[in-house]
Amino acid sequence: xxxxxxxxxxxxxxxxxxxxxxxxxxxxxxxxxxxxxxxxxxxxxxxxxxxxxxxxxxxxxxxxxxxxxxxxxxxxxxxxxxxxxxxxxxxxxxxxxxxxxxxxxxxxxxxxxxxxxxxxxxxxxxxxxxxxxxxxxxxxxxxxxxxxxxxxxxxxxxxxxxxxxxxxxxxxxxxxxxxxxxxxxxxxxxxxxxxxxxxxxxxxxxxxxxxxxxxx
Amino acid sequence: xxxxxxxxxxxxxxxxxxxxxxxxxxxxxxxxxxxxxxxxxxxxxxxxxxxxxxxxxxxxxxxxxxxxxxxxxxxxxxxxxxxxxxxxxxxxxxxxxxxxxxxxxxxxxxxxxxxxxxxxxxxxxxxxxxxxxxxxxxxxxxxxxxxxxxxxxxxxxxxxxxxxxxxxxxxxxxxxxxxxxxxxxxxxxxxxxxxxxxxxxxxxxxxxxx
Numbered sequence: 025x026x027x028x029x030x031x032x033x034x035x036x037x038x039x040x041x042x043x044x045x046x047x048x049x050x051x052x053x054x055x056x057x058x059x060x061x062x063x064x065x066x067x068x069x070x071x072x073x074x075x076x077x078x079x080x081x082x083x084x085x086x087x088x089x090x091x092x093x094x095x096x097x098x099x100x101x102x103x104x105x106x107x108x109x110x111x112x113x114x115x116x117x118x119x120x121x122x123x124x125x126x127x128x129x130x131x132x133x134x135x136x137x138x139x140x141x142x143x144x145x146x147x148x149x150x151x152x153x154x155x156x157x158x159x160x161x162x163x164x165x166x167x168x169x170x171x172x173x174x175x176x177x178x179x180x181x182x183x184x185x186x187x188x189x190x191x192x193x194x195x196x197x198x199x200x201x202x203x204x205x206x207x208x209x210x211x212x213x214x215x216x217x218x219x220x221x222x223x224x225x226x227x228x229x230x231x232x233x234x235x236x237x238x239x240x
Numbered sequence: 241x242x243x244x245x246x247x248x249x250x251x252x253x254x255x256x257x258x259x260x261x262x263x264x265x266x267x268x269x270x271x272x273x274x275x276x277x278x279x280x281x282x283x284x285x286x287x288x289x290x291x292x293x294x295x296x297x298x299x300x301x302x303x304x305x306x307x308x309x310x311x312x313x314x315x316x317x318x319x320x321x322x323x324x325x326x327x328x329x330x331x332x333x334x335x336x337x338x339x340x341x342x343x344x345x346x347x348x349x350x351x352x353x354x355x356x357x358x359x360x361x362x363x364x365x366x367x368x369x370x371x372x373x374x375x376x377x378x379x380x381x382x383x384x385x386x387x388x389x390x391x392x393x394x395x396x397x398x399x400x401x402x403x404x405x406x407x408x409x410x411x412x413x414x415x416x417x418x419x420x421x422x423x424x425x426x427x428x429x430x431x432x433x434x435x436x437x438x439x440x441x442x443x444x445x446x447x448x449x450x
Contacts, residue, residue, distance in 0.1 A: 048251070049294045091274070118252070
């Protein structure tokens with residue numbers, strides 16, 4: 025892996041290994057300034073997307089507050105980035121069709137807190153060792169992690185679902201040559217409660233993204 | 241207020257909050273933040289600035305918002321104002337943010353108090369909302385300038401919502417609550433009740449004074 029990040033040689037093409045967060049710049053305390061992200065990812069002002077040299081980037085991470093009008097305007101950049109086999113992670117509610125394969129966010133009709141109950145569908149390193157109960161509830165309060173879903177493209181792997189099977193987190197390797205991970209909530213990058221298994225998610229997400237970037 | 245505009249940062253939460261029909265009916269214009277710099281705001285009687293906007297873009301438009309106040313119109317600020325601290329001329333007149341650690345969980349303890357009180361129970365805002373409708377959590381407070389009207393306060397006397405008619409010829413409504421992003425994320429029912437009352441208050445009652 026170190027070779028891939030080393031200086032370019034004529035006979036070894038430089039591999040794109042940077043993990044870039046498109047920063048919405050809406051907070052004084054963004055999660056990417058904290059563990060496990062600090063030093064592992066580069067936060068770039070989202071409005072600089074058109075000028076980022078994507079040839080050195082292996083993964084783009086986007087959160088809930090990002091300007092989706094901007095992403096929709098530049099969706100060909102996202103498509104081309106994925107066509108090169110790269111990774112996109114989106115944790116939020118899709119408003120505009122800028123992310124290949126992903127349907128617009130559908131909020132769940134909530135009648136009781138049971139409607140927020142999450143369950144694992146396909147085992148995945150992102151949620152290894154995570155009790156879905158710890159994702160559904162924080163201090164006994166339900167609904168922080170997901171309150172709806174995105175319709176998934178054919179062939180997507182659903183990792184986590186709401187009670188009626190609505191896909192909350194999915195991985196799509198079929199729609200493009202790249203890998204898309206979508207979570208229908210803003211909480212994938214934050215550690216939630218430190219003393220619950222939900223706190224494992226950010227570090228496991230980073231490790232998974234790194235593995236995906238390195239194996240392309 | 242005849243014409244109220246709102247800034248829109250392009251996030252899904254802002255989009256839902258500002259386009260929900262019962263709120264959109266109070267808005268004459270929605271101004272996409274990256275296009276604010278080239279926008280003429282002179283037709284507006286008020287500009288609503290939601291919480292959690294891109295700080296560099298908003299700071300760049302500080303002069304436009306100050307101008308709205310200078311000509312006697314209204315600006316409404318929601319949320320953490322410390323993110324806009326890098327303006328060379330300072331942020332809007334009189335806005336002094338004080339960060340407070342957020343207690344998201346006070347309501348799980350039956351003995352606990354939210355820490356929020358109605359500083360002016362007779363204020364016109366409380367004909368539209370109850371204190372409970374403004375009670376979820378706050379990320380900070382303000383020290384309003386002398387002469388400003390604190391409507392919602394913390395128990396130690398700092399402002400959560402105040403109306404300032406003294407620092408500029410206009411009216412600056414400053415509120416540390418963050419209702420649009422929570423409502424827009426399908427989260428926290430109180431934020432919906434707050435907006436249900438706050439927006440008609442802004443549009444119909446504010447100009448008449450306290």
